């Protein structure tokens with residue numbers, strides 16, 4: 001059953017758990033994530049589709065495929081969420097295509113502009129029963145992930161500003177920058193739980209951690225303890241699938257390659273396994 005992210009994140013935060021948001025962009029990822037959630041006991045899950053994957057699939061295709069694979073299962077709560085979008089027109093298009101949730105990423109804009117546009121997106125989305133994730137502060141890209149030092153507060157989310165942002169915009173969830181990076185870390189991760197604690201005290205809504213891939217599990221669990229209710233995983237899931245495909249290819253002679261269907265199955269299976277493990281970790285079921 002498709003739903004927005006509000007109930008699942010509110011429940012998760014109350015229970016000190018987090019919901020996994022996994023990027024989907026083809027049949028294998030949608031099916032792999034759906035199987036993972038089903039096997040994890042109908043655990044709530046978020047299928048995240050980013051603007052950057054519009055070359056792989058249209059939003060209508062994502063919605064149709066999600067419906068075909070999971071939409072008729074009344075026990076499986078799935079949110080179809082538009083990831084990192086800075087274009088209000090695309091957000092409207094996603095909602096028209098049947099996405100149940102959207103992220104407006106105005107983190108690169110001046111603060112006032114981020115507030116103005118996020119608020120407008122919230123008004124548009126809430127009128128249609130869809131949820132909105134906003135972002136404040138900005139994550140480093142994997143290649144420039146050195147953290148620490150006197151400039152921390154300039155790149156990390158400011159707790160007081162976050163509280164003001166939530167109040168001014170009406171966002172349902174807030175993505176924060178506390179030291180994770182998009183992609184894989186180049187150096188040792190330095191996750192600032194101290195900043196997260198302050199943000200969590202200042203804003204009571206579910207918080208979102210982007211850049212989950214490569215983050216030590218103890219740090220992910222500490223984040224969940226301190227208000228993170230949604231964790232985005234992309235790179236690691238993709239890497240698991242590519243590794244599995246490489247494994248199948250490595251077993252075949254050069255002049256007798258495997259059938260494409262077996263690569264698709266290997267990919268699905270890897271996505272299923274990796275996503276299921278994270279769903280269980282985020283629900284505290286692996287300790």
Ligand SMILES: [Zn+2]
Pocket residue numbers: 084182210211232
């Ligand atoms: Zn992200």
